[in-house]
Amino acid sequence: MIGGSRVRLLRREDAPAPLTERTAVHTARRVALRDEEKTAIEAGRGRIAAVGLAFALGFVMLGLRAADLALLDKPAQAVAAVAEAESAKRGGRADIVDRNGEILATTLDTHSLYADPRKVWDAGETAKALVTVLPELNEARTAERLRERRAFVWIARNLTPTQRQAVFSLGLPGVGFIREPKRVYPRTRLASHVLGFTDIDGEGSSGLELGLESDLREYGERGRPMPVSIDMRVQFALADELRAAQAEFSALAAAGVVMDVKTGEVLAMASLPDFDPNRPTDSDPDARRNRAASSLYEMGSTFKAFTVAMALEDGVADLESGYDASKPIKVGNHVIHDYHAENRWLTVSEIFTHSSNIGSSKMALEVGADRQRAFLEGLGLLTRPAGELPEIADPLVPQHWGEATTATVSFGHGVAVTPLATASAFASIANGGKYVQPTFKVHPPGRELPEGKRIMSATTSQNVLDLMRQVVTEGTGRKAEAPGYQVAGKTGTAEKPKNGGYSRKDLISSFAAIFPHDEPRYVVLVLLDEPRGTPETFGYATAGWTAAPTAGKVVSRIAPMLGVDRANPDSEPQLIAANTGG
Amino acid sequence: MIAISRTDRSAFAEWWWSVDRVLLGTFGLLIAIGFLLSLAASPAAADRLSITDPFHFLYRHGFYAGIGAAVMLALSSLDPRGARRVAALILLGAMALTAATLVMGVEVKGATRWLRFAGFSLQPSEFLKPALIVIAGWLFAEQRRGTAAPAAIIAFVLYLACVTLLLLQPDFGQTVLLTTAFGALFFLAGMPWIWTAALGAMALMGSAAAYFVFPHVASRVDRFLNPESGDTYQIDRALEAVGRGGLFGRGPGEGEVKHFLPDAHTDFIFAVAAEEFGLLACLLITGLFGVVIWRGLRSALRLNEPFMQLAAAGLTLLLGLQAFINIAVNLHLVPPKGMTLPFISYGGSSMLATSVTAGLLLAMTRRRPGVYERSS
Numbered sequence: 032m033i034g035g036s037r038v039r040l041l042r043r044e045d046a047p048a049p050l051t052e053r054t055a056v057h058t059a060r061r062v063a064l065r066d067e068e069k070t071a072i073e074a075g076r077g078r079i080a081a082v083g084l085a086f087a088l089g090f091v092m093l094g095l096r097a098a099d100l101a102l103l104d105k106p107a108q109a110v111a112a113v114a115e116a117e118s119a120k121r122g123g124r125a126d127i128v129d130r131n132g133e134i135l136a137t138t139l140d141t142h143s144l145y146a147d148p149r150k151v152w153d154a155g156e157t158a159k160a161l162v163t164v165l166p167e168l169n170e171a172r173t174a175e176r177l178r179e180r181r182a183f184v185w186i187a188r189n190l191t192p193t194q195r196q197a198v199f200s201l202g203l204p205g206v207g208f209i210r211e212p213k214r215v216y217p218r219t220r221l222a223s224h225v226l227g228f229t230d231i232d233g234e235g236s237s238g239l240e241l242g243l244e245s246d247l248r249e250y251g252e253r254g255r256p257m258p259v260s261i262d263m264r265v266q267f268a269l270a271d272e273l274r275a276a277q278a279e280f281s282a283l284a285a286a287g288v289v290m291d292v293k294t295g296e297v298l299a300m301a302s303l304p305d306f307d308p309n310r311p312t313d314s315d316p317d318a319r320r321n322r323a324a325s326s327l328y329e330m331g332s333t334f335k336a337f338t339v340a341m342a343l344e345d346g347v348a349d350l351e352s353g354y355d356a357s358k359p360i361k362v363g364n365h366v367i368h369d370y371h372a373e374n375r376w377l378t379v380s381e382i383f384t385h386s387s388n389i390g391s392s393k394m395a396l397e398v399g400a401d402r403q404r405a406f407l408e409g410l411g412l413l414t415r416p417a418g419e420l421p422e423i424a425d426p427l428v429p430q431h432w433g434e435a436t437t438a439t440v441s442f443g444h445g446v447a448v449t450p451l452a453t454a455s456a457f458a459s460i461a462n463g464g465k466y467v468q469p470t471f472k473v474h475p476p477g478r479e480l481p482e483g484k485r486i487m488s489a490t491t492s493q494n495v496l497d498l499m500r501q502v503v504t505e506g507t508g509r510k511a512e513a514p515g516y517q518v519a520g521k522t523g524t525a526e527k528p529k530n531g532g533y534s535r536k537d538l539i540s541s542f543a544a545i546f547p548h549d550e551p552r553y554v555v556l557v558l559l560d561e562p563r564g565t566p567e568t569f570g571y572a573t574a575g576w577t578a579a580p581t582a583g584k585v586v587s588r589i590a591p592m593l594g595v596d597r598a599n600p601d602s603e604p605q606l607i608a609a610n611t612g613g
Numbered sequence: 614m615i616a617i618s619r620t621d622r623s624a625f626a627e628w629w630w631s632v633d634r635v636l637l638g639t640f641g642l643l644i645a646i647g648f649l650l651s652l653a654a655s656p657a658a659a660d661r662l663s664i665t666d667p668f669h670f671l672y673r674h675g676f677y678a679g680i681g682a683a684v685m686l687a688l689s690s691l692d693p694r695g696a697r698r699v700a701a702l703i704l705l706g707a708m709a710l711t712a713a714t715l716v717m718g719v720e721v722k723g724a725t726r727w728l729r730f731a732g733f734s735l736q737p738s739e740f741l742k743p744a745l746i747v748i749a750g751w752l753f754a755e756q757r758r759g760t761a762a763p764a765a766i767i768a769f770v771l772y773l774a775c776v777t778l779l780l781l782q783p784d785f786g787q788t789v790l791l792t793t794a795f796g797a798l799f800f801l802a803g804m805p806w807i808w809t810a811a812l813g814a815m816a817l818m819g820s821a822a823a824y825f826v827f828p829h830v831a832s833r834v835d836r837f838l839n840p841e842s843g844d845t846y847q848i849d850r851a852l853e854a855v856g857r858g859g860l861f862g863r864g865p866g867e868g869e870v871k872h873f874l875p876d877a878h879t880d881f882i883f884a885v886a887a888e889e890f891g892l893l894a895c896l897l898i899t900g901l902f903g904v905v906i907w908r909g910l911r912s913a914l915r916l917n918e919p920f921m922q923l924a925a926a927g928l929t930l931l932l933g934l935q936a937f938i939n940i941a942v943n944l945h946l947v948p949p950k951g952m953t954l955p956f957i958s959y960g961g962s963s964m965l966a967t968s969v970t971a972g973l974l975l976a977m978t979r980r981r982p983g984v985y986e987r988s989s
Contacts, residue, residue: 074803075801075802075803075919075922075923076914078800078801078803079801079910079913079914079922079926080910080914082797082800082801082910082926082930083906083907083910083914086903086906086910086933086937087903089937090899090902090903090906090937092946093899093937093940093941093944093946094895094896094899096941096944096946097855097887097892097895097896097899097940097944098892098896100852100855100856100887100944101855101856101858101859101860101887101891101892101895102859102860102892
């Protein structure tokens with residue numbers, strides 16, 4: 032800056048000269064070059080004009096582009112932005128939709144009313160006014176809250192816009208609203224156990240809401256709903272028939288599962304009594320229990336399907352092998368009887384259709400405890416089955432697996448499993464012998480089928496399937512027939528363990544159905560807890576009279592929805608004859 | 614208008630009658646619009662960043678705008694020589710500080726462009742641009758005048774030094790802006806066409822090299838050319854905002870997109886304006902920058918003194934190009950650059966640097982005896 036002051040000094044001395052910084056020599060040259068410089072400046076002017084023109088073009092382009100975007104390109108973008116805004120309000124939690132895109136769970140904005148007691152003028156008056164528009168509030172308790180020495184108290188959570196407006200109109204000082212997202216289940220009780228519910232902060236606390244927590248956040252961030260394997264129509268049909276059966280047979284509870292035998296997708300899962308996930312705390316904790324996934328049952332005779340499969344697979348017996356069922360057998364301390372004793376030699380297929388405990392026990396004992404264990408293990412009956420529901424329970428497996436256990440397990444006692452695990456085991460029989468893990472995620476059509484672990488040969492599975500078809504055409508499961516859909520199945524009637532023994536009167540009646548027989552696609556498992564006989568069933572509460580007809584009704588209702596072709600009923604008897612003959 | 618007599622010879626009156634009042638008014642209007650838009654964008658930005666005071670950014674914006682206006686007015690009172698000296702000082706300071714960011718800078722979003730002190734962060738590279746343009750204009754003018762010193766070569770060395778500093782940060786957007794402005798200045802300085810063409814070719818090669826050397830440049834260009842290839846989140850939101858705005862906009866405060874745009878208050882303020890105030894606001898902002906360019910180039914066209922002519926044209930180019938690139942990014946005409954909208958975007962360094970540019974431009978274009986061509 033020293034140079035600067037020198038220059039300014041000079042300038043004051045030779046006032047008119049604008050070029051004082053230069054020496055005389057420079058000035059002279061400058062004069063000489065003036066003409067040349069002038070031409071240069073003129074050329075520069077042309078170039079400046081060119082730059083100006085380029086800018087003008089560029090800015091016109093900006094204007095046109097903005098007009099194009101603002102006026103012509105509008106609708107699609109507006110929708111996208113609104114959808115984005117909504118999903119962001121949801122705090123990133125995706126809607127749950129069924130496999131056909133129907134909404135099962137969504138999130139709505141609600142308004143929660145709070146108060147700052149320090150700013151409330153008169154707690155009594157305020158509480159009184161609030162109760163006029165929110166009658167569910169307790170006036171005395173609200174007033175008490177408004178007197179608390181705090182900066183923040185909740186008054187009412189999750190109000191509707193109408194309620195919010197009503198409170199606004201009161202013009203009360205010291206109260207305000209916070210926007211809170213609330214999980215809403217528009218189908219109320221439908222699939223309530225599968226969906227579960229969220230806590231007040233919107234975090235999953237049971238069912239798929241908990242099991243799929245991270246998936247739901249991930250889908251939510253992408254602004255997409257998350258599909259699950261449930262088919263709402265099938266779910267409704269299953270729940271509806273279970274409810275009817277529960278009422279008809281005065282059952283304590285009921286449970287049902289519908290599963291795709293190839294993909295392992297659970298299409299429906301119902302448990303009664305059920306609850307409204309919109310108000311989970313208003314319901315009985317017992318009603319919130321998902322009996323299809325978390326309750327353990329000794330399944331009874333349905334297990335004989337596994338015993339027969341095991342014996343055939345192991346080669347200890349073929350369909351024509353005979354076993355002496357003429358008198359009860361003693362294994363360890365147990366004596367094993369047949370309920371409808373034939374008191375004669377029975378073939379394997381007769382053991383199955385007549386549901387002989389003696390015959391099953393003998394078959395199982397022949398196979399042996401170790402191989403029985405391994406086989407049931409392979410069918411997923413001795414470990415917790417897969418599936419995204421956190422409630423799915425571990426089975427109850429005896430610690431000591433002696434001969435007595437081998438015998439009782441062969442007809443479904445001594446091992447307690449969930450209906451879901453049972454349905455999955457039946458899926459292995461239905462799909463040609465592979466164990467596929469149950470899942471609540473959608474298997475995209477066209478995607479490769481899950482690689483199941485082979486448990487039995489295709490021949491064995493076909494033989495057991497044929498026996499199961501026989502159970503429906505001429506055995507204990509006749510009431511499960513759904514004309515045209517070729518139901519194959521197995522009844523199971525188990526006495527409930529009570530007071531250290533088994534109760535004769537209190538039964539678990541279940542039916543496992545596979546359909547259609549010629550090309551099996553679905554398993555339907557129906558279970559009734561303590562059904563009572565009616566005059567129509569001649570007082571019987573066994574599976575053949577209660578669970579079997581229910582399963583049959585479910586099949587007749589869901590088969591058309593699932594696109595299963597109705598077969599020509601005339602062709603069926605021959606098919607059965609041919610199979611049993613072979 | 615303020616009543617100031619033409620015969621008043623005070624320093625203020627002299628300044629008032631000689632300064633380009635259209636340009637000054639346009640700058641003032643742009644600063645006011647920026648503050649207005651900050652009202653819309655500030656609460657959304659504060660909310661996004663979980664800052665309790667919704668007007669955190671608004672207060673700071675107002676503070677920067679005030680300082681910026683003062684800086685602009687102060688610089689506009691300089692004479693050309695004074696302006697040149699200030700520019701030289703700023704250039705040296707900015708180069709030193711930019712070099713310092715490489716050693717002690719704060720990394721933000723993958724680039725170390727910031728120096729932090731006393732609660733404020735400064736991006737010194739912003740100040741490189743106007744300073745380099747003024748100095749380069751002077752050097753080119755000297756070269757043309759036939760000075761003994763190799764002025765043009767010095768200009769190139771300074772340019773390369775600045776560009777190297779920018780690329781080390783890395784700041785590809787500023788590099789493009791500075792290169793374009795410098796190249797245009799070189800062209801305006803009457804350099805032969807062939808050299809200009811050579812410089813252009815080199816710039817193209819440099820861009821191609823940047824594509825291969827800097828992953829973030831490659832990713833941005835890829836996403837621009839093929840939106841499916843990656844995350845075009847900000848751009849998509851910006852386009853939605855313009856689309857939602859329509860002709861008249863959704864109304865003040867009614868914008869939704871600003872809640873999802875991470876850079877709504879800075880690089881994408883134009884989109885916020887589009888959504889809330891519509892196409893009319895877009896055209897107004899674009900038009901005001903058009904006025905700046907028109908007035909700036911008009912003065913440059915008429916200036917007789919080569920240095921003043923080049924400096925005025927160069928500074929105008931700098932403002933115009935930066936506005937153009939920013940708006941073009943908002944409208945998805947060019948790949949994202951990370952460049953602010955002069956006067957309007959939130960950001961202290963950007964606001965001050967813009968004010969320096971504007972102040973120097975006002976200083977260059979003031980009417981002084983003999984500097985303008987006589988109008989015929």
